[in-house]
Structure formats: structure tokens, C-alpha cells
Amino acid sequence: xxxxxxxxxxxxxxxxxxxxxxxxxxxxxxxxxxxxxxxxxxxxxxxxxxxxxxxxxxxxxxxxxxxxxxxxxxxxxxxxxxxxxxxxxxxxxxxxxxxxxxxxxxxxxxxxxxxxxxxxxxxxxxxxxxxxxxxxxxxxxxxxxxxxxxxxxxxxxxxxxxxxxxxxxxxxxxxxxxxxxxxxxxxxxxxxxxxxxxxxxxxxxxxxxxxxxxxxxxxxxxxxxxx
Amino acid sequence: xxxxxxxxxxxxxxxxxxxxxxxxxxxxxxxxxxxxxxxxxxxxxxxxxxxxxxxxxxxxxxxxxxxxxxxxxxxxxxxxxxxxxxxxxxxxxxxxxxxxxxxxxxxxxxxxxxxxxxxxxxxxxxxxxxxxxxxxxxxxxxxxxxxxxxxxxxxxxxxxxxxxxxxxxxxxxxxxxxxxxxxxxxxxxxxxxxxxxxxxxxxxxxxxxxxxxxxxxxxxxxxxxxxxxxxxxxxxxxxxxxxxxxxxxxxxxxxxxxxxxxxxxxxxxxxxxxxxxx
Numbered sequence: 001x002x003x004x005x006x007x008x009x010x011x012x013x014x015x016x017x018x019x020x021x022x023x024x025x026x027x028x029x030x031x032x033x034x035x036x037x038x039x040x041x042x043x044x045x046x047x048x049x050x051x052x053x054x055x056x057x058x059x060x061x062x063x064x065x066x067x068x069x070x071x072x073x074x075x076x077x078x079x080x081x082x083x084x085x086x087x088x089x090x091x092x093x094x095x096x097x098x099x100x101x102x103x104x105x106x107x108x109x110x111x112x113x114x115x116x117x118x119x120x121x122x123x124x125x126x127x128x129x130x131x132x133x134x135x136x137x138x139x140x141x142x143x144x145x146x147x148x149x150x151x152x153x154x155x156x157x158x159x160x161x162x163x164x165x166x167x168x169x170x171x172x173x174x175x176x177x178x179x180x181x182x183x184x185x186x187x188x189x190x191x192x193x194x195x196x197x198x199x200x201x202x203x204x205x206x207x208x209x210x211x212x213x214x215x216x217x218x219x220x221x222x223x224x225x226x227x
Numbered sequence: 228x229x230x231x232x233x234x235x236x237x238x239x240x241x242x243x244x245x246x247x248x249x250x251x252x253x254x255x256x257x258x259x260x261x262x263x264x265x266x267x268x269x270x271x272x273x274x275x276x277x278x279x280x281x282x283x284x285x286x287x288x289x290x291x292x293x294x295x296x297x298x299x300x301x302x303x304x305x306x307x308x309x310x311x312x313x314x315x316x317x318x319x320x321x322x323x324x325x326x327x328x329x330x331x332x333x334x335x336x337x338x339x340x341x342x343x344x345x346x347x348x349x350x351x352x353x354x355x356x357x358x359x360x361x362x363x364x365x366x367x368x369x370x371x372x373x374x375x376x377x378x379x380x381x382x383x384x385x386x387x388x389x390x391x392x393x394x395x396x397x398x399x400x401x402x403x404x405x406x407x408x409x410x411x412x413x414x415x416x417x418x419x420x421x422x423x424x425x426x427x428x429x430x431x432x433x434x435x436x437x438x439x440x441x442x443x444x445x446x447x448x449x450x451x452x453x454x455x456x457x458x459x460x461x462x463x464x465x466x467x468x469x470x471x472x473x474x475x476x477x478x479x480x481x482x483x484x485x486x487x488x489x490x491x492x493x494x495x496x497x498x499x500x501x502x503x504x505x
Contacts, residue, residue, distance in 0.1 A: 081261070085257055085261070086252075088247040088248065089247075089248070089250070089252045089257070090252065091247060092247050092248070092249050093252060124238075125238070130269070133410070134410075137405070137407055137408035137410075137411065137445070138407070138408070138409070138410070144407075144445075145252075145253050145254075145255070145257060145258065145407075146253045146407075146433060146435050146442040146445070147253070148252035148253040148435075149252060149253070150251065150252050152252075
């Protein structure tokens with residue numbers, strides 16, 4: 001095996017280092033997610049008129065309920081786009097099972113984004129969503145592309161999803177703590193609860209999913225020069 | 228940027244074609260594609276008013292993945308084709324996609340003179356410090372001690388510094404971005420397109436297959452701690468001393484873009500067709 005092949009192999013291991021349990025493509029948290037998602041929207045909508053222009057401490061970018069919903073929308077839309085991209089990538093590499101799982105995750109996230117549009121009465125993505133800037137480089141629910149591997153299994157994909165849901169939960173928890181705006185805080189707390197529920201659902205999903213065996217990344221015809 | 232703007236702006240998705248990219252999973256180029264489409268949408272462009280021109284390599288697949296006009300050209304010669312297109316059709320927004328092998332080695336000479344000529348183009352180079360498509364040979368930006376099957380012990384060669392060279396050769400806009408920051412990259416590409424003249428954007432785009440250690444780039448990049456300068460000498464000092472991980476617009480000049488001579492000698496494409504007709 002060449003040096004580069006060795007490097008590649010070791011990185012494949014690190015690529016899924018967060019992975020542990022394992023998924024079955026049967027159970028999905030979509031329905032529950034969908035139901036709960038409407039609540040924070042309503043809370044923020046109620047509070048929106050009196051929330052303008054208030055500072056939000058450390059997360060100063062979210063100064064009002066309308067901005068909060070723009071952030072929530074941007075987060076869901078970005079996550080959906082990334083999962084769809086992952087699904088395309090897996091499909092091209094003939095990893096159909098994982099492609100389908102990512103496609104499903106993309107649909108779930110897109111549904112959440114669409115619900116926000118509907119609840120807020122926005123006909124399309126608001127301009128404020130396009131201008132959302134996260135503290136990190138991407139949204140808290142957007143998956144890291146470098147975690148992918150062409151031989152990854154549903155378990156690994158769910159590990160990625162779990163990681164993102166946890167980040168989203170923590171984002172809202174932090175926002176709820178730091179904001180001085182009542183509407184933003186209410187919305188953030190509800191979203192935190194929502195994301196915590198998603199974490200639990202994915203953890204359950206993982207329990208039902210077979211763990212990959214030790215040689216899951218073995219490839220008789222690897223892409224890296226090895227002779 | 229000369230293209231007509233839309234009354235009702237298109238979304239980024241409208242600039243993505245139905246072809247699914249065949250890059251490796253985890254490749255940074257996916258995010259660059261996303262940044263391209265976001266930049267076009269941000270500028271309210273129409274796909275039919277944009278041409279994406281490329282050479283050869285993983286990064287050069289991008290034209291097929293957009294709904295814009297595309298030209299997948301000869302290795303290292305994308306800038307020549309793009310310059311010709313822009314001069315013949317100044318109404319188009321012309322964006323050029325390349326990689327560090329295509330752009331700095333095979334196309335190195337074109338790079339120098341495109342900067343010098345200052346045609347109104349945006350040149351985006353996805354730099355992963357390796358020839359990925361041909362299975363991992365060292366490129367001009369590969370570190371001298373990168374040890375691999377194809378370069379045992381490393382090349383021992385000094386790395387090419389594309390931003391300094393672009394600046395010295397006359398590029399009017401010089402920026403560095405990171406594929407893991409698609410929104411920031413989209414903003415930089417949009418600004419590059421909107422800036423007249425030759426704009427050069429280097430994007431650190433990890434190759435997780437042949438350079439898996441580049442996964443760490445997301446921990447290493449940082450926003451440049453300085454504001455863009457119009458002073459080339461100051462920009463050069465900054466670029467010569469940075470570690471290659473500062474991202475942002477680093478230089479923005481005000482050179483007038485190259486324009487072809489006008490007057491009696493100018494011929495339209497139809498005139499040339501008639502002249503060369505057999």
C-alpha cells in the first residue's frame with residue numbers, strides 16, 4: 001500500500017470517528033419532527049412586532065423574532081441542501097442505501113424550512129435569510145462534507161445527522177441564554193426542545209441500525225494508487 | 228460584470244443543472260459549485276448571460292453542473308478561451324474555473340499574462356495541492372516534503388505562491404477563500420465578478436481522497452485580520468508573510484480593464500466568417 005493509500009485509509013477511519021451505533025432505513029422521525037416544528041414559529045410570530053431592534057448579547061445577529069425565524073429558516077434550508085448534495089454524491093458512487101437515507105433527511109429538513117415559510121407568510125426565502133451569517137462558517141445543522149466516505153453505511157449517515165441535531169440543539173440553547181429579547185428567547189427554547197427531541201429520535205433510530213463491521217471500508221479496487 | 232440583471236431574481240438552485248457531480252464524497256469542489264450558484268443568484272444574473280469556462284481536472288467539471296453556458300476546454304488553456312469569449316462578447320459574465328495543476332502548471336504562462344492583460348474575467352482556482360484526477364501527483368502548490376508513492380520523500384521543490392504572483396503580474400482583485408465556507412466564498416466570488424478587470428480567487432478546496440490531512444483545514448483557516456488594501460506593495464508584504472490560511476479579499480485595485488481596439492479595424496464575428504469562408 002502506498003503512503004497516500006495509507007493516509008487515505010487512516011483518514012477514512014477518522015472520517016467516521018463519531019460513528020458508533022447503526023441504522024435501519026425503516027424508522028424515521030419525520031412525522032413527529034414536522035408536527036413539533038410549527039410551535040416555535042407561532043411563538044416567534046406572536047412576539048415579532050414588539051421585538052424589533054433589540055440586542056441579543058453574544059448572538060447579536062439575532063436581534064428580533066423575525067430575524068430569529070430567518071435564522072431558523074436558513075438553518076433548515078442549508079441543512080436540506082447539504083443532505084441533498086450528500087444523497088447525490090452517494091447515488092453517483094452507487095451507495096444507494098445511504099443515498100436514500102440522505103435523501104430522506106434532506107426532505108425532512110426541507111419540510112421544516114417550508115413550514116417556516118408557510119407559518120410566517122413568506123412566499124419565498126426572505127432576503128434576511130440570505131444574509132444570515134453564522135458564528136462558524138456554516139449553519140449549526142449543516143453537515144460537514146469531509147465526513148463522507150463512498151463506502152459509508154446508514155449507521156455512519158445517522159451519526160452525522162445526530163451530530164448535527166445536537167449542534168442545532170446547543171445553538172438554540174445558547175441563543176436562549178444570551179438573548180435579551182423575550183420573543184427570541186421563547187422561540188429559541190421551543191426550538192431547543194424540538195432539536196432535543198430529534199436527537200432522541202435519531203438515537204433510537206441508531207439503536208435499530210446495524211453497526212458496520214470492522215472492514216466496512218475494505219475496497220478491492222481502491223481509488224488511491226496502491227501497487 | 229455586464230450582464231443584465233433580473234427583475235425577479237433566480238435562486239441559487241436555478242443555476243444548478245440536472246447533472247450530478249461525480250467528485251469524490253467529501254471533495255471541497257461541491258461547496259465551490261454551491262458558492263458559484265449563490266454568487267450568480269446574489270448578483271441577479273441570468274444563466275444565459277453567464278459563461279463558465281474551464282480546463283481539465285476535477286475542478287474543471289464545474290461548467291456541466293451549472294445551467295449557464297459552459298466551455299470545458301484544453302488543459303491549462305481555459306484563460307485563453309475565456310479571454311477570447313469575453314472580448315468577443317463583453318455583455319457576458321465570464322467566470323473561469325481551474326485547479327492548481329491546470330492553472331498553475333500547465334496553464335501557468337496563461338495565468339501570468341491573463342493577470343497582466345487584465346481582461347474583465349473572474350478566475351477561480353480550486354487549490355487542493357495535488358493532481359486529483361490523475362491519482363495524486365504533486366502539483367505546483369504541493370508542499371516540498373509531501374511524501375507519496377508518486378513523489379517518494381517529497382519533491383523538495385519550493386511551492387508556487389499564486390496570490391503573490393497574481394498581484395505581481397497585475398491582477399486587479401486578489402482573494403483567498405475556503406470551500407468549507409460556501410457562504411463566504413459566494414460573497415467573495417460575487418465581489419470578484421462585480422469588480423472590473425481580472426479578478427483572481429484562490430479557493431482552498433480539500434481533496435479528501437489523496438490529501439486526507441486537508442480535513443484539518445477547517446480548523447486552520449481564519450478570516451484575514453486586515454481589511455482589503457488598494458496598495459499593491461502593502462498587499463504583497465501581507466501575502467509574502469502569511470501562512471496561506473488567511474481568507475478574505477486581500478487586494479482590490481482600480482486598473483482599467485483591457486478593451487480591444489475600436490475603430491475601422493474591428494470586425495464582427497460575421498465579418499470574420501465571411502472572410503474565412505471557403
